[in-house]
Amino acid sequence: MRPLDISIIGATGAVGTVLIKLLGASHIPVNRLRLLASSNSIGRQSTFRDEICFVESLGETDDIKTDIAFFSAGGAVSAKWGPLFAAQGALVIDNSNAFRMDPDVPLVLPQVNPSALAVRPRSGIVANPNCSTIQLVRALRPLVTAFDVHQIILTTYQAASGGGLIGIDELLSGTRTALDGGAGPSAERFPVPLAFNVIPQVGETAPEGVTLEERKLIQESRKILGMPHLQLTSTCVRVPVVNGHSEAIYIEFEEPVRLEQVHELLVKEPGVRLFADGIHEGYPTPRFLEDPADVHVGRVRVNPENPRGLWIWVVADNLQVGAALNALLIAQLAIANNVIGGT
Amino acid sequence: MRPLDISIIGATGAVGTVLIKLLGASHIPVNRLRLLASSNSIGRQSTFRDEICFVESLGETDDIKTDIAFFSAGGAVSAKWGPLFAAQGALVIDNSNAFRMDPDVPLVLPQVNPSALAVRPRSGIVANPNCSTIQLVRALRPLVTAFDVHQIILTTYQAASGGGLIGIDELLSGTRTALDGGAGPSAERFPVPLAFNVIPQVGETAPEGVTLEERKLIQESRKILGMPHLQLTSTCVRVPVVNGHSEAIYIEFEEPVRLEQVHELLVKEPGVRLFADGIHEGYPTPRFLEDPADVHVGRVRVNPENPRGLWIWVVADNLQVGAALNALLIAQLAIANNVIGGT
Known part of the structure; x- marks a missing residue:
């Protein structure tokens, strides 16, 4: 060519x-x-x-x-x-x-x-x-393809880099000032200072109380997966991490799922790296991501009191994967x- | 006396x-x-x-x-x-x-x-x-008393002080080293370094994959509320905050709830400070808690696509309230x- x-x-x-x-x-x-x-x-x-x-x-x-x-x-x-x-x-x-x-x-x-x-x-x-949609949908794809989903409830732990280089600078300079005992520069990129804090708002808040980021997750997931009726609700939160978004995702299926089936589906999914599968120990964290090109999935577990409920913890480099x-x-x-x- | x-x-x-x-x-x-x-x-x-x-x-x-x-x-x-x-x-x-x-x-x-x-x-x-149980149950009390609960799904954003003074020291010294470009001291109090990171493990992990903190939330909530069959599941996560635990809680009731009813119940609850209620603007964040003796509740919203679903964001001083x-x-x-x- x-x-x-x-x-x-x-x-x-x-x-x-x-x-x-x-x-x-x-x-x-x-x-x-x-x-x-x-x-x-x-x-x-x-x-x-x-x-x-x-x-x-x-x-x-x-x-x-x-x-x-x-x-x-x-x-x-x-x-x-x-x-x-x-x-x-x-x-x-x-x-x-x-x-x-x-x-x-x-x-x-x-x-x-x-x-x-x-x-x-x-x-x-x-x-x-959107970055948080990408890692969500890439981890969900094999699961929602294999099983009928009743609803998905998730919360995010989103890094400063989602706010660009200015966001990273604001986190780092605010952290330095806080360590020195100062109040820190007032927030500009984020609604309140992010250093040593967590902020339950990513993007503007609509009158009914849902933020732009929370709306994106619903609308974009439905469009990409071709599932216009997918039930999904979230709270999106900014955390004082430089780079790497994390998501705690609870998927309630229509029928019980077995952990072995879920493992098998995730292991086979290209670009998904499963933890605690006998190869990768523990769970992923954003600061110590193994590969910025992969979606990292850990803490996969079926709710012991509801076999239709599955938790997964998903971490990815929001600037690369996302x-x-x-x-x-x-x-x-x-x-x-x-x-x-x-x- | x-x-x-x-x-x-x-x-x-x-x-x-x-x-x-x-x-x-x-x-x-x-x-x-x-x-x-x-x-x-x-x-x-x-x-x-x-x-x-x-x-x-x-x-x-x-x-x-x-x-x-x-x-x-x-x-x-x-x-x-x-x-x-x-x-x-x-x-x-x-x-x-x-x-x-x-x-x-x-x-x-x-x-x-x-x-x-x-x-x-x-x-x-x-x-x-346990600290995370206290703020959860204090915010839930008026709601689970007024309405029948189907299930509760929550995630936590827990501060370093939950790991004691050693936990705070490890966060602060690790943050200083990371800002100076070093790898930081290896983790002792927490499973991996907490500075600029989030860790989806609080307490030991049982063989079935649930952590001690996640088990405490279920067992203690049931005992305190006298609701032995309360359905509750969680993912507990440590975040690089010095003090103040936050929780994103999704409550699914048996029947639809109206936002006005929920506001009214929370406003009346002693020791609960409701945000975005016309008095306190915005939402609480752990670094800027208004009163260390109160449970702070914000981002109260009914799921626009499921009137039985309610999100609340709950922040409290885990050393005081908790x-x-x-x-x-x-x-x-x-x-x-x-x-x-x-x-």
């Missing part, structure tokens, strides 16, 4: 930085890589396959023609620029919330619903799911399916 | 230290306060009502006669010394796990089951519930009921 022109919008952010690294290590042939960001980042540079790339300002370029445009600069940037790039022929792979629930935009987890990208989407845009790596896998799937190169 | 002789066993620990302060501020008349701990702590001192008290070694005293003995030095110390103090006439108020499920030992939350202490217990011992304050309230209840002074 011919080498591709690729643009990364949001190239200096937490996800963009990881994406440049993963793209460099991939086998995707690249003709020209353009790094785009806000005007604050002009002149910053990154190394891509041993070459130096300089960051350009998105607002000051006229030439937006490219084969693939990865967007990871927030919903407003995607909403404005995504359709413009797509109109110039790019396949837009968008990491924001701007288009995920658009019926013309496939929401793709390559391990779960690759067929959603069998043909080029009409809008020219493919959406990458964002950049999934975007790259979407690109590879699109290349394999020949859906690159639009109007 | 006559001033009482009181002993605090574990006087230099996280809970003991708080208890000395709370007892000093209380109206309980004290004749003699003895502070007891392991021989490592001999000669350390504390201030109690403007007087200096020196710490004595528990193992080197012959005189253990006292009116009230507060134990907070771990299960092994309570198991060995609790019955000896009780045999000498003390009412033992035990903060450990040693006697909680003993049928001869009342497990008392003064706000919930004060009648359990109407007469002096046969064993002379009263048990203080331990020392409850022990003190038990003592006050025992004094009011004239059950001090045994065989």
